[in-house]
Amino acid sequence: MLFETAPLAERMRPTSLDTYIGQQHLVGEGQVLRKMALSGRLVSMILWGPPGVGKTTLANILAKAAQLPFYSLSAVSAGIKDVKEVIEKAQRSGKMVLFIDEIHRFNKAQQDSLLGAVEKGHIILIGATTENPSFEVINALLSRCQVYVLQELSKTDLQQLVQRAISTDAEISKRSYSIVEDTALLAMSGGDARKLLNIIELIDETVLSSKVEITDALVSEIVQTKTAQYDKNGENHYDLISAFIKSMRGSDPNAAMYYLVRMIEGGEDPKFIARRMLILASEDIGNANPNALLLATACFQSVTMLGYPECSIPLSQTAIYLATSPKSNASYVALQNAYSVVRETGDLPVPLAIRNAPTKLMKELNYGKAYKYAHDFEGNFANLEFMPEAITGRKIYDPGNNTREQEVRKFLRERWKDKYGY
Numbered sequence: 001m002l003f004e005t006a007p008l009a010e011r012m013r014p015t016s017l018d019t020y021i022g023q024q025h026l027v028g029e030g031q032v033l034r035k036m037a038l039s040g041r042l043v044s045m046i047l048w049g050p051p052g053v054g055k056t057t058l059a060n061i062l063a064k065a066a067q068l069p070f071y072s073l074s075a076v077s078a079g080i081k082d083v084k085e086v087i088e089k090a091q092r093s094g095k096m097v098l099f100i101d102e103i104h105r106f107n108k109a110q111q112d113s114l115l116g117a118v119e120k121g122h123i124i125l126i127g128a129t130t131e132n133p134s135f136e137v138i139n140a141l142l143s144r145c146q147v148y149v150l151q152e153l154s155k156t157d158l159q160q161l162v163q164r165a166i167s168t169d170a171e172i173s174k175r176s177y178s179i180v181e182d183t184a185l186l187a188m189s190g191g192d193a194r195k196l197l198n199i200i201e202l203i204d205e206t207v208l209s210s211k212v213e214i215t216d217a218l219v220s221e222i223v224q225t226k227t228a229q230y231d232k233n234g235e236n237h238y239d240l241i242s243a244f245i246k247s248m249r250g251s252d253p254n255a256a257m258y259y260l261v262r263m264i265e266g267g268e269d270p271k272f273i274a275r276r277m278l279i280l281a282s283e284d285i286g287n288a289n290p291n292a293l294l295l296a297t298a299c300f301q302s303v304t305m306l307g308y309p310e311c312s313i314p315l316s317q318t319a320i321y322l323a324t325s326p327k328s329n330a331s332y333v334a335l336q337n338a339y340s341v342v343r344e345t346g347d348l349p350v351p352l353a354i355r356n357a358p359t360k361l362m363k364e365l366n367y368g369k370a371y372k373y374a375h376d377f378e379g380n381f382a383n384l385e386f387m388p389e390a391i392t393g394r395k396i397y398d399p400g401n402n403t404r405e406q407e408v409r410k411f412l413r414e415r416w417k418d419k420y421g422y
Helices: 032-039 055-065 080-093 108-120 155-168 183-189 193-206 216-223 235-249 253-265 270-288 291-306 312-323 330-345 360-364 403-420
Strands: 045-048 070-074 096-101 123-129 146-149 176-179 211-214
Touching (some): 032 055, 055 096, 055 123, 070 080, 080 108, 080 123, 108 123, 155 176, 155 183, 155 193, 183 193, 193 211, 193 216, 235 253, 235 270, 253 270, 253 312, 270 312, 270 330, 291 312
Parallel strands (some): 045 146, 096 123
16 A cells, blocks of 8 residues: 555654664663753754664754754755855744754865854754764864764664554554564664665555565565675675775785675775775885875765765776785885884984974084085985984885885985995
């Protein structure tokens, strides 16, 4: 049967914390958001968590508890003009809650437009995001908000949600439902309450009998298009990203592309993939091909601007480029060597010749006195001691065995062969 009423997910939206499922670390007895709701005193906040875990619902409940008008904007479609209209309304009629869904999609100028009203208390800002606010929300706004992390709904939370839907919803409960198996139902929801309720509604619209037994086979048959098996927070998540990185490190673009698409199909955050490629470009390719880091950086910027599905194209291009680039971990090894030397030897004194001498006393103590300005010498090179005396001649960087770094080795050998053994 097809309903002309609101979707099930909307009909089942809780209106109080007593009927809210999940996030007990925030809304349970004695927890911070429950205390806030009971006192009716809200602060501006960012709710950070996966899709379908109750961010919008929680914002509504908090506004209702504080008895404040609630205005909602989506960062996908709203602009500065929309924000200013709400702020002007708040200035005329009094404080209100402004909820911005997907606030990470607001650019800097749009986020800046919120600062004054939040600072003066004209609005209580509640932003919802699936992205790390440290990367996506400007510091000035972040410093004015509390950040609360919402967790993926547990199996028990999802089962409770299903039972509530089939027993209390006015439309769904018209028929007799029994849950024989729920493995497929919970897996296909991906921990997203909205998806879970959409599947229940799809079953209700498809199965016409008065008694409905929910089984894995029934769910699989009705949903038809299965989401790739992928747990973004579990073992498979780490296995796939590990396989992806190791395939590129091992110069296999075919395997790299396979694991890339596995992650894309599973809904992996494209920024997470791009960040890992940034690390690989420096750690595993480095100066064997410095352009790798430039392309990986451009890829991250492209992903930030595009989002799915278009961002899969620069992800693909970059993965193939990194997989087919010459490899060198010499810079990474040099970094680890430097850490070891510093931890082993402590804070050794810097040679006087290369110390800064901003004061008369420092100059009298010979700070910088014997310094040789490289550009005053042939080949822009002055044979000067730069290392602390206790570790003079200690080689930290050893160029890799590739065309680009062999040129670097030749460069260093011409200048430091006697000292560092290049």
